[in-house]
Amino acid sequence: MDPMARIEEALEAALVTAEAEGCPPTLAQALRYGVFPGGARIRPRLCLAVAWACGDDNPALADAAAASIELLHCASLIHDDLPCFDDAPIRRGKPTVHKVYGENAAVLAGDALIVLAFETLARGAAGSPERLAKLLPIVSSAVGSPHGIIAGQAWECEPHVELTAYHRAKTGALFAAATVAGAAAAGHDAEPWRALGERLGEAYQVADDLRDVAADAEEIGKPAGRDAELGRPSAARELGVTGAIQRFDALVAAAVDSIPACPRVNELRGLISLEGKRFLPKSLALRAA
Template identity: 45%
Template sequence: MTLAELSLKEYLVEQTKLIDQELDRLVPAEDVAPSTIHKAMRYSLFAGGKRIRPILCLEAARSIAGHDVEGAVTVACPLELIHTYSLIHDDLPALDNDDLRRGRPTSHKVFGEAMAILAGDSLLTFAFEVLGRLGNARLVAELASASGTVRGMIAGQVHDIEGENQAPTAELLDQIHRAKTGALLRCSLRLGAIHAGATEDQLASISAYGEHIGLAFQIVDDILDVTQTSEELGKTAGKDAEQHKITFPAVYGLDASQHMAEEQRGLAHAALEQFGGSARRLHELADLIVDRNS
């Protein structure tokens, strides 16, 4: 059975397996010295994440080329390394102070705060080592920008921290989440498209899709924090309200937030028009992001 013939559920299982095999190949084994740091890196990396970002990268490449692109899975892996580093650091006592991630104790609860910080640092730096080996400086620059302090993930985290206990406004909410969550999701698609040789017009369409699913992803994340239990989420529910974070439900309410997620879904689908059937899985992933319950 070909990849195209698989159901979405089967497809996600196969793609996750592909990505995990490459991550396992790339990341030092637990018995490589210093072993503690490699155990900590792998503990969080292989804790059962959905691999949405690397899968989006692979599908962006396929939408451009119409087939699997050599080396795309290696391009995709640094995205998961960066994402995992951000989760480890987000969970630290100095930030969200969370004890649960993906249904099990967070890194600092298992390895201590110092080793958790170093595990995050190691995943971050290793991501750029992996991407740098491929010899495409544009890919490295794209990932650095999406992770950084101007319009990237770290900038979003800073805005999020400084926004705690402030009056929730639409402007600050947009500023936080287009950087904190949206930048890396958008980058995931751009890396795959660039690696596959996208034209500027194709890259613009892929980027627009990424903008819309990035916003939809965060809206749904905020909704789930209000509506789901910790067991359903695999992380502590209700943390946003407890920490007085600026969220979509806090600014717009639940009903309006759900409507906004649906609107972003529609815009994401529209952005893929030029790709026809080669973007089938990207369409399905947009629906998955909006319809998910964890």
């Protein structure tokens, strides 16, 4: 089955359990609204790609790992959009969860998606307790404190930010979990896969900086990019557009080079080279090597 179809199916199966009979109706709606329709599903696709390269001997478990990572990502978006953080009105082209269902339902929907991620992992690993014991610390440490995405978001509440720790936790941790969990789900030695996720997380961050600048340059009449507005560090502003694209290319190349030995190493190398390009805004992708 196509990876995107597997991901949507696994997310659907997870949501169905959460919104089952007995679920308060507003919570059920908020949960579904926060997960569907998705964005590019980059992290779960990365997880499945690694599991596939490693032989994918337990597809149900790989699907569960991929879905759990995407559910945690969706939860973080819902909470990051809250009035006490970004107060964002729009996400994935529609009003944010708290704008539609209220702040209280948004807090609970995020909470419930975090828990659903772990339930999904447990369900997918029902017949593979040894692999569950490996996956649970991988996934939970990528989300929690001190090095996961929640800690990353918490750096935004500090007067003095440690930038490397911030980016690594806010973006890198879940990318790294995607590759490491993909390998663990397929029964491979997982830690050697961390570098691939970390490099891709960094590349994604640079592409995100470029998107911010590109929107600024191309869409005349709109306010300056959010990064500049919020005083956030930006590779595109530090290195210039061309320099940032070079940095992006170098990171994707390093990611490809880091791929450990596995049954489909060449196929995965090709896939990562190709897919990496899709991180970039369309107008810049052609300029990349």
